Amino acid sequence: MRLAWIIALLVWAGGAWAHKGATICIDPGHPSEVGPGTRGKKITEMRAVWLVGQKLERRLKARGIKVVMTKSSEKEKVTNRRRAEIANQAQADLMIRLHCDAQSGRGFATYYPDRAGRAQGRTGPSPEVLRQSKLAATAFHSEAARVLRGHLPVLGLYTDRRTKIGAQQGALTGSIFSEVPVLLVELVVLTHPQDEAFILTDAGQEKLAEALEMGILKALAAVRAAPPAKRPKSPAARE
Numbered sequence: 001m002r003l004a005w006i007i008a009l010l011v012w013a014g015g016a017w018a019h020k021g022a023t024i025c026i027d028p029g030h031p032s033e034v035g036p037g038t039r040g041k042k043i044t045e046m047r048a049v050w051l052v053g054q055k056l057e058r059r060l061k062a063r064g065i066k067v068v069m070t071k072s073s074e075k076e077k078v079t080n081r082r083r084a085e086i087a088n089q090a091q092a093d094l095m096i097r098l099h100c101d102a103q104s105g106r107g108f109a110t111y112y113p114d115r116a117g118r119a120q121g122r123t124g125p126s127p128e129v130l131r132q133s134k135l136a137a138t139a140f141h142s143e144a145a146r147v148l149r150g151h152l153p154v155l156g157l158y159t160d161r162r163t164k165i166g167a168q169q170g171a172l173t174g175s176i177f178s179e180v181p182v183l184l185v186e187l188v189v190l191t192h193p194q195d196e197a198f199i200l201t202d203a204g205q206e207k208l209a210e211a212l213e214m215g216i217l218k219a220l221a222a223v224r225a226a227p228p229a230k231r232p233k234s235p236a237a238r239e
């Protein structure tokens with residue numbers, strides 16, 4: 001076989017099997033120190049992200065991916081710092097945080113940390129986690145948007161600083177304490193009637209879980225395709 005063909009085959013196989021042996025930390029948001037989350041007229045954010053999180057867990061496990069959840073029941077209160085620590089202890093390849101928004105627009109959005117922030121005496125995440133989070137979030141968001149096309153409007157890919165807490169701290173608390181690549185998804189705008197109607201149905205929850213699943217596979221492939229440089233030279237790489 002010609003070398004070019006062999007290389008092409010290896011690249012393809014690397015993408016297709018990037019998830020083998022991977023660990024994903026699923027973090028269904030709320031209740032936390034921030035509170036119980038937002039609510040629609042018929043479903044709460046806490047309930048909606050728990051249901052989608054469980055569907056996502058089933059899908060990833062069916063692919064042989066190890067899954068670590070940050071909560072063992074819907075109403076279990078876990079701080080955002082503790083949620084990050086659970087992902088760190090699991091040495092997750094990616095932490096995905098599930099939330100629903102409350103604002104005037106509607107649709108799906110992805111957030112990632114683009115700089116270190118400060119909370120509870122800690123500065124983070126590290127430059128390497130920032131690099132990997134950006135790679136993961138970029139690949140994740142475009143694939144999730146592709147799956148959701150025709151089902152749910154898709155807003156953008158944003159940085160943590162676009163959120164209220166991220167603007168204050170530089171990054172979200174869950175990002176600051178994360179030692180693994182991290183992204184946060186606002187699945188829908190729960191205060192918008194059409195978005196609430198979408199996430200209220202089993203089919204809508206399943207579609208969202210599918211979008212997350214396919215996005216995660218792309219994120220894993222993107223991170224594995226760009227491993228860290230062996231010897232970081234820049235002093236800025238140290239915290």
Ligand SMILES: [Zn+2]
Pocket residue numbers: 029030037038045099100
């Ligand atoms: Zn939330």
